[in-house]
Amino acid sequence: MLNIDEIIKATSGKLISGKRSTVIKDFSIDSRSVKPQNCFIAIKGNNFDGHDFIAAAVKNKAACVIIEKKHQVGNLKGNLSVIQVNDTLLALGDLAAFIRIKLNIPIIAITGSAGKTTAKEMLAWLLSKKYNVLFNEGTKNNHIGLPLTLLKLRKDNDLAILELGTNHFGEIGYLTKICRPNIGIITNIGPAHLEYFKSLEGVLKEKFSLIKGLNKPGIGFLNSDDALLNNKLNSRKNRFLSFGIKNDSDFRAKNIKITKSGLSFKINDRNLIKLNSFGRSNVYNALIAIAVARIFGMGYKEIALRLSKFKFPKGRLNLVKLNRVKFIDDTYNANPLSLKAALEAIDNIKAKGRKIFVMGDMLELGVLEKNFHCDIGKDIARICDAFVGVGNLSKFTAEAARDNGLDINNIFSCQNSQEAKELLFNKIAPNGDDIVLVKGSRGMKMEEIFKS
Numbered sequence: 001m002l003n004i005d006e007i008i009k010a011t012s013g014k015l016i017s018g019k020r021s022t023v024i025k026d027f028s029i030d031s032r033s034v035k036p037q038n039c040f041i042a043i044k045g046n047n048f049d050g051h052d053f054i055a056a057a058v059k060n061k062a063a064c065v066i067i068e069k070k071h072q073v074g075n076l077k078g079n080l081s082v083i084q085v086n087d088t089l090l091a092l093g094d095l096a097a098f099i100r101i102k103l104n105i106p107i108i109a110i111t112g113s114a115g116k117t118t119a120k121e122m123l124a125w126l127l128s129k130k131y132n133v134l135f136n137e138g139t140k141n142n143h144i145g146l147p148l149t150l151l152k153l154r155k156d157n158d159l160a161i162l163e164l165g166t167n168h169f170g171e172i173g174y175l176t177k178i179c180r181p182n183i184g185i186i187t188n189i190g191p192a193h194l195e196y197f198k199s200l201e202g203v204l205k206e207k208f209s210l211i212k213g214l215n216k217p218g219i220g221f222l223n224s225d226d227a228l229l230n231n232k233l234n235s236r237k238n239r240f241l242s243f244g245i246k247n248d249s250d251f252r253a254k255n256i257k258i259t260k261s262g263l264s265f266k267i268n269d270r271n272l273i274k275l276n277s278f279g280r281s282n283v284y285n286a287l288i289a290i291a292v293a294r295i296f297g298m299g300y301k302e303i304a305l306r307l308s309k310f311k312f313p314k315g316r317l318n319l320v321k322l323n324r325v326k327f328i329d330d331t332y333n334a335n336p337l338s339l340k341a342a343l344e345a346i347d348n349i350k351a352k353g354r355k356i357f358v359m360g361d362m363l364e365l366g367v368l369e370k371n372f373h374c375d376i377g378k379d380i381a382r383i384c385d386a387f388v389g390v391g392n393l394s395k396f397t398a399e400a401a402r403d404n405g406l407d408i409n410n411i412f413s414c415q416n417s418q419e420a421k422e423l424l425f426n427k428i429a430p431n432g433d434d435i436v437l438v439k440g441s442r443g444m445k446m447e448e449i450f451k452s
Contacts, residue, residue, distance in 0.1 A: 001025050002099070004064065004081050007039065010098035011083065011091040013066065017073075018081025022063050027095065027151045029144070031056035039064040041095075042071070043088050043144070050088070066091055089143070096147035097178045103153045107179050108292060111164040111172060111210050112187025112223075113203060114338040115285050116141075118316050119187055120163045122289040125310050126303060127296060131158035138313075139332075141165035146175050159296070164210060167193040167364065172206050176213035183295070184210040185221040185288055189228045190337030195366040204228045221291060223284060224249040243287035251291040253283045258348040271300040274308045278328070278349050279317035281341035315447060317345055322450060325430045326351075330439040331446040334362045336372045339439060340379070346437045347383045353433030354385035358420055358449060360440020361391030369393055374400040381406040384437075386428055388412045390420045391444055417448040424449065 004020045007013065025037040031053035034040050040057035042050035042065060051071045058065070064081040067073060068088050073080075085091040100107070108123070110116045117139055124135040134157045136149045141163040149162065164175045176184075189204045197203045211220045211232075217239070222229040224244035233240050242249040245256070253265040253273075264274045265283055267290060275282055286307060293303050312318055315332035328349075330342045339362065346355055357380060365372050373393045377400020380387055387406060389398040390413075398411050412428070414420040417440075430436055440446035 002095075004083070006098070007064070007066070007083060007095065011066065011085045011094050013083040013085040013091065016082050016084055018064065018079065020081075022081050024064055027092075027148070028057075029092070029148070031060065031062075034060040034062045036061040037063050039066060041066045041088055041092055042068070043092065044068075092147045092151075093143065093174070093178050096150035097180070099153050100150050100178065100180055103155060103157070105153070105157055106159040106183070107181040107215075108159065108161045108183045108185070109164050109176065109179060109181035109210055110161070110185045110187065110288070111166070111207050112185075113190035113192040113207075113335060114341065115187040115281060116163050116165070117332075118282065118313055119185065119285040119288045120161055121313050122285055122307070122310055123292055124161050126289050126293045126298065126306050127159065127161070129302070129306055130298065131296070132156055133159055133161060135161040136163050139163065139165065141175075143171065143174060147178060150179060166206055168196050169202075169206055170209075173209040173213060176210050180215045181210070181213075182215050182217060183219045183221070183292060184214045185292070186210065186223065186229060187284065187288065188223050188226045188337060190335055191365060191368070191372060192335040192337070193364045194368060195364045198366065200228060208232065219295070221288060225284075241291060243284065243291055245283060249287075251287045251294075253287055256280060256283060260350070267300070271304060273304050276308075276310065277312055277317055278319065279341055279345040280348065281338075281344070282312070282317065317342065320450070323425070324432045326432075326435045327450070328435065328437045329447075329450065330437065331449075332442070334360065334439050334441045334444075335365070336362065336376070339376060342437055342439050343376070343379050343383055346435060349435060351433065351435045353431060353435070355383060356386040356388070356424070356428060356430055356434060356436045357384045358388040358424060358436060358438045358446070359390065359394050359397060360417065360420075360444030360446045361393040363393075363441040363443050370396050373397045377401040378404045380404075386410040386412075388414060388420050388424060388428070390414050390417055390440060390446065417445050421449045 004022050024039045027039045028034050029043045034057045040062045066083045069084045166172045220240045224242040224247040243251040245253050256265040262276045318329040320327050320329050373396040380401045381404035
């Protein structure tokens, strides 16, 4: 809870009406979710302007509204506290930073090109066994979602786990300044959002802003199997711990086995861990969760039991059944790194019938987008029996798969996911012996294939 004076201090705002003694219990940027003793922050988005919904927020008994100086509130004054700021979006971040400092608890921040949401969910699942944990819902990891999460911090929270996302330079640094994390984790560095970062070195620079901005004790966790992050580990200028499979690490997985019921591995040659997943990439996510859980006092037996019951987030290498056909649903998003991991997952699963890959375009890859779509064709030809490309870029993947030996009669191209769905079920007609992998960038809406 904050009073009006604290809100003014946090945002460098100006009270133009209302009482300074008013106490605010919660914050919202959606007028529909406003409740009594809430503060409505009028943020301007790409498709809406929160200032247009102030009346609706007041109707829902908002106690305070935060507006930009150029806007007026008309006849809505009176008991309502109205605070003017230069920029309501920045005010949102300032409020989150204020609360984070006021409620000084451990903050764990996770970023990376792939796996960060699963790692966050897995770690939250582990630590919630012993602690009251706050964490981002879903993928609310940007300059709006992360502050809104921090605004839900309460005195009874023991710690917070925050996912940090980015697609432009400076965003990780901004989010890090808001949440002031004590522990920072980078899952990996891959070719994601290259339209803006231009190169892997650009991705590394942006992600590593998290480590540079850590607060005491300032512990960084890096993937030792990632070449660029391994270079950072070797520099030893920072306080690092490592996790990995191939290279020596503080937390290392060995003896990885994949069966029809999931996968298992041993950590540091001792403790057996089982996961309800077929994705080898999830071993890295589990290592992250295990490492941080150990710092917070959890024993290996307790960790192993808890992880064996973890349910992976929807659209991330989930095994699902539709019309008696087995699917690997990895539709949340796609970049070359996560796509390679998905192909590895279907390669590791034994199937009596065909392995079919329905692939949507990978977006935001910049000038190298064609190259990335061609490069994957060789692996598809080796692993899959049929391929359905969705979108203009996946046509390059189809051509590369054909050139690498996949039967042209088993290669198809579609413009959208609805067309792919009709082709898959009516022409390719998978049965109970087959397994189908579905993956693509968010903009391709590949999840539509699973809708009836």
